[in-house]
Amino acid sequence: MNSISRFFWFCSGTHQETLEKHPTEENKYVGIGATIFFTGLFAALSGGYAMYFVFKGGDFAWLFAVLFGIIWGLAIFNMDRYIVSSINKNVSTNRQLLQATPRILLAIMIGMVISRPLELKIFDKEIKERLKVSYLNGQRAKIDTLNNAFSKKYTIELDKLNDLKTQRDSLAAAIKSDQQKLNFEIFGNKTTETSGVMGYGPYAKRKEQELKQREQNLDTLTNDVRSLEKFIDGRKQFDGLMTEKLYTSKQLDSLSNIAGFADRNWALGQLSFNADGTKDTNTAIAVTFIGLLFIFFECLPVFVKLMSSPGPYDKSIESMETVQMYDAGKDKDFGIEVADGIHETRTSTEIERRKEQLRGG
Structure with missing residues (x-):
């Protein structure tokens, strides 16, 4: 426990030899140091997780x-340690708040x-589901865009194809009706358009010739439709419409698993909204609460240092700093005095030497 306490004292940025003289202050700085340590630990996990997605798919992603x-x-540990240790508890409350404000913002x-x-990581499952919806909608929109562009580009050919198909379907229906009438005529079924006399008579022969002619026209229309469809399919293949298809469930799973940090961050922001664009209050509160929890945890060492009253340790540190500043001032004054003395001695010696030279002359 002594080693652990010393480690947390180090994390809090205290002067350990001075702190050991004040046992009542030890637990306070153990708590502050532990908070700073775990903040750095969470920062390491957070940064490593973010970097893993940057290099995800590479052989050394885990190493990076x-x-x-x-x-x-x-880096975060060192910054937090500096922020907490730099707050001076021996000044007024307003001065402490003034010192702490930029540190709290940081x-x-x-x-x-x-x-x-x-x-x-916490909302990983929900993020993947939102990414799947996004990727599927994006692919659907891409296909619709390509189809619209293709329709505008080949409007004449598509309209001609639709007209040929309409003519083909209409002629096929007419041939089917004429075939039925011919059968009625041959087998003697009486209708408004048949004689009712059984046998293969002149009327039946004429209907059969008309039917063959229509069947030839149908074959011609069918060939024209196939030829135009082949041309349009070739154009679709050339423009990339044939290769663009909606993602399967397996493909969506794969895309969501390899999604980058930016996509996942966007999806996390979208969790606060439903599919229809309305606000999802429960999810928004959960995401906000977790974010505020980490922000409060990061600010906690500063708040603890501000809320604690000046103790014996702080008074000892103030005394040590005062003595050190006083000693540094004395050394400076002594150095100036010594320098002035040396300067005066050198000046007197040079004057005497000059006098001797003048007497000799």
Whole structure:
């Protein structure tokens, strides 16, 4: 426990030899140091997680994540240690608040930076689902855009194809009706358009010739439709419409798993809204609460230092600093006095030497 306490004293930026003389102050600075340490630890996890997504898919992604996480954690740890240790408890409350204001603002910014990657991990499942919806809508919009552009580009060909299909379908229906009438005529079924006499008579022969002619026209129309469809399919292949398809569930899972930091950060922001654009209050409160929790945790060491009253340790530090400043001032004054004495001695010696030269002359 003694080693752990000393480590947390180091984290809080205290002068350990002075702190050991005041046992009542030890627990306070153990708590402050532990808060600073765990803030740096969370910063390391946050930075490493964010960097992992930057290099995700690479062979050494985990190595870059670990190295950056360690460097980022140490940087935040050192900054927090400086922020807390630089607050002077021996000045007035207003002066302390004035000292702490920029440090609190800096702590809030650090808390926001730390909290974002950790929020991405906490809401990982919801983020993936929102990304799948986004990717699917994006692919659908892309296909619609390509189809609209293709329709404008080949308006004449598409209109001609639709007219040919309409003519083909109409002629096919007419041929089917004429075939039925011919069968009625041959088998003697009496209708308004048949004679009712069984047999293959002149009327039946004439209807059969008309039917063959229509069937030839139908074949011609069918060939024209196929030829035009082949041309349009070739143009679609050339313009990329044939290769663009909606993503499957497997493809969506793969895309959401390899999504970068920017996409995941956008999806996290979109969790506060429903699919219809309305505000999702519950999710928005959850995301905001987690962010504020990390910001408060980052500011906590500063708040603890501000709320604590000046103790024996602070008085001892003030006394030490006063003595050191007094000693430094005495050394400076002594140096000036010595320098002035040397200057005066050198000046007197030079005057005497000059007098001797003049007498000799």
